[in-house]
Amino acid sequence: MTRAQLKKTMTIMKNQCMPKHGVTNDKVGKIEQGVFIEDHDVMCYIACVYKTIQVVKNNRLDKDLISKQVNALYPPELKEPVKKGIEKCISVQDNYEDACEGIFYSTKCLYEDNPANFIFP
Template sequence: MLTYGCSRRSARTRLLLLLLLGMILLWSPSYFVRSAMTRKQLINSMDMMRSACAPKFKVETEMLDNLRKGVFEENPELKCYTMCIAKMAGTITKKGDINIQKTLAQMDAMLPPDMRDKAKEAIHACRETQGKYTDPCDKTFYSTKCLADYDRDAFLFP
């Protein structure tokens, strides 16, 4: 008997792809040239990213909450979670490097005006961090840690 339904995995994959496509469309630079997100919208977007990436890795909610506070636990799964978030944000190259120009463009597009200068300052201060690592998950994790260490009060992460 033929079935035309999708498997759970296929349906989940399609849902994630649809979510990602929606975020890409919402975060396109042309959209945000007109208006950046409010802090509340930014937090909501980060929560969506977290919901999409967290199930892919064996990380406890407490670890993710700590990460959001700027506490970075040495955990391979958590490191790759940061990579997943960066991929969703569109700031990672095909080689697994952080694209600084795209990251800066995302700052203009997404961050409320009162957060932009500090965030850009941190990006510039931490731009060389990824060069110390070969693993893409390490690059993203330690670059994100550098951003948090640079200014904990301005640090936000899903």
């Protein structure tokens, strides 16, 4: 898939998860640009998107599941840089008991590690 196709596919998850967590586009519409609002509903929205694309196991991001999805969905030029970011950032979630918080801060780390290659609906 191209980046645009991937983003369009992920928009489906966005539309499913926004109402579940009572968030508006004002709160979550700029995550891809690095705007991470520290609000529990936003945190759980991010976790919901990742659960919907099946990269969460036992309420934690799962490196193997993420790698499979990256290999299947991401454009070739993004695969390795994204996997390097995951390697660096996945353990951030271990600092938080709350699953939503852990996934939120791991996601924020992914953005900060490589903003150009960060894709989020």
